[in-house]
Amino acid sequence: MAKPPFTNDIRTLRFLAGEMTQGDLGDRVGVTRQTIAAIEQGKYSPSLEVAFRIARVFGKPLEAVFQWDDAGD
Amino acid sequence: MNFREKTAWLNVLAMVAAYCVYFGLLLSGHPAGREVFPMLWLFGSIAVAHAVTVIVGTVILSAQAPKSERARADERDRAIRRRGAATAYYVLLVGMMVVGVYLPFVESGVPLANMGLFAIVAAELVNSIVVLMSYRRGWHG
Numbered sequence: 001m002a003k004p005p006f007t008n009d010i011r012t013l014r015f016l017a018g019e020m021t022q023g024d025l026g027d028r029v030g031v032t033r034q035t036i037a038a039i040e041q042g043k044y045s046p047s048l049e050v051a052f053r054i055a056r057v058f059g060k061p062l063e064a065v066f067q068w069d070d071a072g073d
Numbered sequence: 074m075n076f077r078e079k080t081a082w083l084n085v086l087a088m089v090a091a092y093c094v095y096f097g098l099l100l101s102g103h104p105a106g107r108e109v110f111p112m113l114w115l116f117g118s119i120a121v122a123h124a125v126t127v128i129v130g131t132v133i134l135s136a137q138a139p140k141s142e143r144a145r146a147d148e149r150d151r152a153i154r155r156r157g158a159a160t161a162y163y164v165l166l167v168g169m170m171v172v173g174v175y176l177p178f179v180e181s182g183v184p185l186a187n188m189g190l191f192a193i194v195a196a197e198l199v200n201s202i203v204v205l206m207s208y209r210r211g212w213h214g
């Protein structure tokens with residue numbers, strides 16, 4: 001499965017948010033822990049709605065969480 | 074491996090076991106391959122055994138799974154299910170074209186019904202395998 005052409009900093013942001021667990025983030029966003037893990041590993045591209053929800057949990061703009069990867073374009 | 078992956082594995086294994094027995098018996102000359110009532114009895118027994126296995130297995134798996142894993146399917150689960158169903162649709166379409174358009178000219182009755190059954194089983198198997206692969210290797214929806 002090809003990686004999506006963007007990366008994310010969810011793992012780092014969870015760490016900075018007091019070691020928030022994948023399960024906690026999933027609960028706050030409305031997806032399962034496995035889906036958060038898949039997004040972090042680049043195995044799943046979230047919908048725009050879930051991407052915005054994740055960014056809102058961390059109080060960051062979308063582009064601070066997800067970055068377009070020119071090398072993967 | 075999460076709860077949904079485990080149930081997909083359960084579906085695959087139960088289906089392979091049940092229908093290997095069914096089609097194996099047909100290939101070895103069981104009357105279910107030629108006559109209506111033996112076919113209905115054999116198919117009925119296999120289908121009930123398959124259903125009971127899946128139901129009991131699912132109950133055991135959900136009793137063992139943490140509550141968080143038994144939560145409602147989210148957008149990734151739904152995307153993966155759609156991918157499995159879309160792929161299986163083409164298998165079923167080809168199978169039904171063969172069974173409904175070509176085979177009536179060369180077969181009839183029970184063998185035709187068994188071919189149709191084979192197409193359905195193959196499509197369902199493809200569905201479950203695609204779901205499993207998508208969970209394992211990732212799917213971007």
